[in-house]
Amino acid sequence: MSTKEKNNKAHDESVNQLSQTPSFLSKIDEENPIKKERLFTVDELQSYTKDELYLAILGHVFNVTSAPKFYSSTGSYKFFTGRDASRGFHTGGTSAEDLTDDLTGLTDEDIAGVYGWLTFYQKQYPQIGKLIGRYFDTNGTPTKHFSNVLISVNNMKKKNEEKARFEQQWPPCNSEWSHDAGKRVWCTEKSGGIERTWIGVPRRYFDSSTKTERCVCVQNSDEQNGRFKQYKDCLPTSTECKILE
Structure with a gap:
């Protein structure tokens, strides 16, 4: 075999080896097949x-x-x-x-x-x-x-983001109901699960989006806001109100 033929054979063997997938890579592919949806x-x-x-x-x-x-x-x-x-x-x-x-x-x-x-x-x-x-x-x-x-x-x-922003400014009241005493609403520095440095007073708020009324805690500075109403027979400055049905 001539020198040229030997060189061509060596080249072909090298190309063949490079084209083959190493055994360890084949094993990895078998163990981790690509999952098609x-x-x-x-x-x-x-x-x-x-x-x-x-x-x-x-x-x-x-x-x-x-x-x-x-x-x-x-x-x-x-x-x-x-x-x-x-x-x-x-x-x-x-x-x-x-x-x-x-x-x-x-x-x-x-x-x-x-x-x-x-x-x-x-x-x-x-x-x-x-x-x-x-x-x-x-x-x-x-x-x-x-x-x-x-x-x-x-x-x-x-x-929900709008509701969260609203409740940060006007948190929900705490409330409870009993057969004997009826319903009671009140405000604290943590009422409605909203921690703050002020307490506020209970006010009626009508939610036009849900067509329902609920109690919110309002600061004195918001008293003139037309969207809030006082509870009947409850002092304007009281942090607690009994709701008379």
Whole structure:
């Protein structure tokens, strides 16, 4: 064999060695395969109600096999297994109207509550895929319905932030009721769970967003604010009022 042929052979062997995956890397790949998210059809999901237990909420599929006490055929949450019964997480019912993924008619607060269940499952159980249908298309892309869920969640986040700001300025009163004494409201430096350096006086406040009235603690500087009203037969400067129905 000529010198040129020997050099070409050595070069080919080197290239061949470089192209081969080292054995230790192959072992790592086998032990840690790349997990691709699975897309389930409704029929496929329905088959996971026996040995393996799957459920979906807002189109996200979870493996709940580790909790047969809840999700097996004798479990307390068996109605949720093998389907997306997102509405049922709000209603708590087990009728056909409840065990559906349709959230039509629910408020932003209701939908945010269902989304809270989704975050719970994401922390508690392995998320193994998406359900093709209302919330994800055949490519696993979120649909308009899921976007609307996120809008409701964001709306509630803003409302809660506004509520927190309101309560920092005008904290809720403490309250109690008894058959003999009736209802009593009062203010302290920690009433409503809001710690502060002032106490305030109880005042009636009508929340136009919820159409309900509640008691808030108001500082003297806010007395002239038209949104607050005094309680009947209660001294304006008293930190405690009995509510006469």
